[in-house]
Amino acid sequence: MYLSRFLSLHALWVTVSSVMQHYPSVWGHYDVCKTQIYTEEGKIWDYMACQPEARDMIKYVKVTLDPPDITCGDPPETFCAMGNPYMCNNECDATTNELAHPPELMFDLEGRHPSTFWQSTTWKDYPKPLQVNITLSWNKTIELTDNIVITFESGRPDQMILEKSLDYGRTWQPYQYYATDCLDAFHMDPKSVKDLSQHTVLEIICTEEYSTGYMTNSKIIHFEIKDRFAFFAGPRLHNMASLYGQLDTTKKLRDFFTITDLRIRLLRPATGEIYVDEQHLARYFYAISDIRVYGRCKCNLHATGCKEENKKLFCECEHNTTGPDCGKCKKNYQGRPWSPGSYLPIPKGTANICIPSISSIGNCNCNPFGSVHDRCNDTGFCECKEGTSGTKCDKCLLGYIWHSLGCQPNVCDKELLQCQNGGTCLKNMRCQCPPAYTGILCEKLKCERDPGGCSQNSGNMAVSHGPLLPLTALLGVTGLFIF
Incomplete structure (x- = not known):
């Protein structure tokens, strides 16, 4: 009896272990494009939807500033310590490494140390607005997978807009507005992401949550990607299959998390008060010590790899596709219109591989003795006779031998x-x-x-x-x- 009970518990443990090992696949990680399976006809490729792993996309970003001379240090100038108008002995000098604050320090790889940061000129031309456009470009379509996080070394700005582009900066649309007073700054009622729902997740909001001036822990601004995911995947993102299903069936939702460029529009620096202190304008400026953007190369579910060549990102395309985003079929594989892969059905999805064109079918060279036909079928593969295998049907399975007329037992x-x-x-x-x-x-x-x-x-x-x-x-x- 004890042995029987032990064996039953062992079988249960094995079952649970097996389920736990395969549970992530239920989420739909899509980390394999194809696998070989065995059938009565021999080994064949089983194709699946696939996508690259998420990564820190800041490693591949190009940054530009408008106006281009907005960075402090040329000529050198002094500025006040954050929140203290009476300590104005800090210096910014572009000609001295220790005192320079160039744009690349917004996301330097020096352990992301807060002592290294980009800084603008001070608001010495007040009341003329102190405004800066910071554009982050990838020259590649990116799918966001985590919150965008901006860490200010100065106080967070009183007014700011985060914008996105889907066409490499030709057109822009707002992602989110930030202000100490949304109604006054943008004529919008203040909201937070928590006020949204599945039906309003694409709404562009203005939030006052991140725009306090010099208060404690007031350096970080978020654009909440995960909170929006949670409307579909649950508060702990435990049901990613549901999210992937929504992304697959709702194009506007998928496009919402897709970018080629981001633009941070700094419209008014942190003042910490209603009125600007015109006697101490050196206390007003922008300074950013860190920007984090996590995402993956968009490859239309046709690749698991994304490589960098000549400072540009390219998908390592599968499924007979090609292009920076695997957005078209290879030459001679336009047998049907190109289509992106599908997340559905969970967990493998559908590859929607490109198939050979009719004009090229007589070419992929099926062995006339080993294949049913001397040309590929409508899926782009040779159809092998019994006992025959190989991409060209020119090899024999175990138990068969190649005779002059093909594989025989x-x-x-x-x-x-x-x-x-x-x-x-x-x-x-x-x-x-x-x-x-x-x-x-x-x-x-x-x-x-x-x-x-x-x-x-x-x-x-x-x-x-x-x-x-x-x-x-x-x-x-x-x-x-x-x-």
């Missing part, structure tokens, strides 16, 4: 179908029998076919090498030939 071999009674297997095609024996495997005495019968010594010239097989068993071997 082995008549004999050194393991299963051995020639008997001293017979020798010739090229797997036939048994060369001793004079007294005949049959496919030399299993019969010749005299059995003689009306006079067999003499007592008629088989002495040969030695038996194994038990005789019934004739019905021998004839059950598909396609055997009698020589």
Whole structure:
């Protein structure tokens, strides 16, 4: 009884372990484009939807500023410590490394240390607005997978807009507005992401949550990607399959999280008060120590890899697709209109591979003896005859051998179908029998076919090498030939 219970518990543990090992696939990670499976026809490719792994996209970004001379230090100038108008002995000097604050320090790889940051000129031209456009470009379509996080070394701006582009900066649309007073700055009622729902997740809002001036922990601004995911995947993102299903069926939702460029529009620096202190304008400026953008190369579910060449990102396309985003079929593979892969059905999705064009079908070179047809079928593959495998149907499966007319079952071999009674297997095609024996495997005495019968010594010239097989068993071997 105890053994039975132990075995039952062990079986349950194995089952649970197996489920847990495969549970992430239920989420739909889509980290494999194809796999080989075994069928009656041999090994074939099973294609699946696939996408690259999410990564820190700041490593590949190009940054531009408008106006281009907005960075402090040329000429050198002094500025006040954050929140203290009476400590104005800090210096910005572009000619000295220790005192320079160039744009690349917004996302330098120095451990993202807060002492390194980009800084603008001070608001010395007040009341003229101090405004800056910071454009982040990838020259590649990106799918966001985590919150956009901007860390200010100065106070967070009183007014700011985060914008996105889907056409490499030709047109822009707002992602989110930030202000200390949304109604005054943008004529919008303040909202937070928590006020949204599945039906309003694409609404562009103005938030006052991140725009306080010099308060404690007031350096970070978020654009909440994960909070929007949570409307579909649950608060802990435990149901990613539901999110992927929504992304697959709702194009506007998918496009919402897709960008080629981001633009941070800084419209008014942090003042910490209603009025600007015109006696201490050196206290007003912008400074950013870190920007984080996590996402993946958009490859239309046709690639798991994305590589950088000449400072540009390219998808490593599968499924007979090509282009920076795997956005078109390869030459000679336009047998049907290109289509992106599909997240559905979960967890493998649908690859929607490109298939050969009709004009090129007579070319992918199917072996005329090993394939049913001398050209590919409508999926772009050779259709192999029984016992044949390989992309061109030019190889034989185990138990078959290539004859002049293709793969035929082995008549004999050194393991299963051995020639008997001293017979020798010739090229797997036939048994060369001793004079007294005949049959496919030399299993019969010749005299059995003689009306006079067999003499007592008629088989002495040969030695038996194994038990005789019934004739019905021998004839059950598909396609055997009698020589």
